[in-house]
Amino acid sequence: MITVALTFVVLMVLGMPVGYVLGITGMVGMWSIDSSGRFLTMAPDRFFAGLDLFTFLAMPFFILAGEIMNRSGITDRLIGLADALVGYLRGGMAHSNMVASVMFAGLSGAATADAAAFGNTLVPAMVKKGYTRPFACAVTAAGSIIGPTIPPSNLMVIYGSLMGVSVAGLFAAGILPGLLICLVCMAVIAALGRRLNLPKSEHRPSLRRILVAFKDGFAALLMPVMILGAILGGITTPTEAASIAVFYALVMGVFVYRKVGWGDLVDMLVRTARITGVVFLIIASASIVGWWMTFNQIPQAIAAAFLAVSSEPAVIIALILALLLLIGMFMDINALLIILAPVLAPLTVTIGMDPIHAGIMIVLALNISLMTPPVGACLFVLASVTGEKIERIAHSLWPFLLAEVAVLFAVAYWPSLTLAVPRLLGLTAS
Amino acid sequence: QKTIRLAHLNPDSPFDSHSGAMAAVFKSLVETGTNGSIKVQLFPNGQLGKDDEVIQQVRDGLVQSVISSAGGISAHYKMVGVFDMPFAFPNIGVVHKVMDLGSPFGQKFAADLSAKTGLKVLGLLDSGGFFAISNSKRPIQTAADLGGLRIRTMTLPTHEATVKSLGGQPTPLPWAEVYTALQTGVADGQMNPVPIIAFAKFDEVQKFLSITNHVITPYVWTMNQAFYDGLTAEERAVVDSAAAVAVDAGRGISRIIEASADKGLPKLGQRMQVNAIPEAELQKFAAVAQPAVRAVIEQQLGAEGIDMLDAMLANIEQVK
């Protein structure tokens, strides 16, 4: 185990690509189970199985949709509208990124889909308006976890059936924490505004400007409406809806705005494939390490050591959060959820937490770990889509990260924040 | 010391699922029965991978044993599809007798599975009861009621044929998206055993539950043959008897869960309108669906499949 951990740390520090680091670490782990090396036969199995999930499709589809939106001018029109509305505020575009994350949350179930969609559209637009790229990425990463906190949410569905908790209840309970993340992150943007000298536009808002921008952006605005309609109207699942986004962007770009030629499409598809390759290599390699950890029951052992510390409810909650954030730094959250939720959830019951409350707390902690280095899928998506370095994104990210951890603790210690909405709707835990 | 790593798909708690109960009982009996010479380590909730992947791990000897669903087994042993013949079993009592390693059919099935995959079969039982159909439109009372309903099925040709022959539209969706799909109406309904419907919380997003009892699928418990052969004779005896007892416990807990107020039919009845279907009407369902599925089995599994199917039907006839 020490060998495996050392392999990971040393290779990471040497600057080896994360996908290779995790793959080699996983193979060292497989070899350490049995030095005859017969477990190495598992490496390609897990490498493949790590990607074999339909819901992963949302990511390449939203990257592709973003490519088409950029080229066709849909993005510019949406940005124009946001600029007319809030551009005069310092950091106005960063604020609109947050608000857009809340709107996008209704049509995506996974944070990586949000990061892919916004990383490819809003980040370049913000850079054009004068934001630094690491800051634009940080805002997008911070906003991306609103997606799986506000329903629909893949992780909540898995948690609900795994732990026997009402999925509808979890969905309802996620709404307020999701909105709170948005507000707190906007507060961070406002607080940083002057110090970072965030851009604002010269002009004052005028009704005429807003109306013109709205007219220009109308067809583009229909896009999220259409996608949301497809999901709520029961035409597609959220993952399939990502392909509807591609369809709509394509029709607009090729036939309505006529800015996308068929030749451009090849370039966009190539870029989509390359970005997907970079991110999926990491996910695939991470699942070799994940299997090794599961096989040796390492997360459970760490959890047991952690939780032996105290029996005080408040302390146990803090320990659970610390544990999830800690292991979440190194492991894929889907695997982590399946392994740790059954260990932790019974504990939350013994200290008297409502199962919905506990579920939201655990799911939110895991989602936050999507943007903690070194292993954070949202960071990788953004780094790959924008070409920015992870360490520079992480550097701009920490104020947001702190703010979201603060929200996490608020969620943990203030039950009404999660339970008010489900109670209002008459949804109980089971 | 020898270690049996036993993987299964369901929660660890022995009171929440049949495989959870089986694993717990097996662990207890084997560890005490061998006086600790064998340790049993449990991997619940599909932690080690998807069903068919873990079977591969057992075939390769990396994991020693797994309790798998029909869907996982079918990737390695297609013949498991014979169980998909709709309306073949008249009641759960007959299922207990036929879907069992001790029955003539069970022996034939296990021998064939072993011959084709090299796996030792430790147990054979149902996946948690008969399938029922839930949907958001109307109670299914006659075969005509299924007309035009989009019913989510697993991507299994036999299940698709069943739904289709009854006039429904089979809609295969990945398990992770079924809840949302039922909520938004991408699919009108789905079919699963009662404990699964309760477990997945489908009562939150579906109005009607019809006890169609149209199909019952198996769970198959296998072990790596080389590992089994490497045990001492005493250890093998302990493993065999522990597995047999554990399967009994699994069947028992399945019936309890089906009947329980918090995980079974009574719970589903709180939110959903539940209806049973008269025997005479079920005969009509069967008359339509059985030939369609037999054709699929013949096409997919050939003469060998038909032979296995008829062995099952003969055994059912015999114990009825």
Add this chain to the structure above:
Amino acid sequence: MHDPGEYEGVARALDGMSRKLARAVDLICVALLIVLVLDVWLGVLVRYVWPLPITFMEEAARYLMIWVALLAVSAGISRREHIGVQMLFAYLPSWLRRGLLAVVDLLGIAFFSMLVFYGIGMVERGERVTTMIYGMSKALPFAAVPVAAALAVVQLTLVAVRDQLRLARSPNVVVCP
């Protein structure tokens, strides 16, 4: 002693080969991506507009996605697009950077070679496992791993040698792994 210009010529040739291979892989990915998008659209269509007796779109989409992503890994290597944390690396002295780059590339080649070797075994085992797509064996989807890893080995070898030759000529250039 060799003429440095000779190294540059070899480096350029290797670079050309790497680019051509990446371009070919890119075009295959484009074709597969188009099929993938059409497949998911068709999956939605058959539910409402056009009932066809095909039900494996979901599974086909997963396998296409995996083929596209894994093939694209090698194309990403060609331009060294794979992400690492290179905070420390950039501050090291140039001779050490060059040595480290060689070590990291060699380890990467070893990793992908292992995936090829054990991946072939997985494909062989996959022949005995069936998918839901008309009973097709899993060998075809599984083959994505060894095929993509083999391409990665070739690409990584090309760019490793290319960059070592370039660094031999101009040691102060920063090439991150």
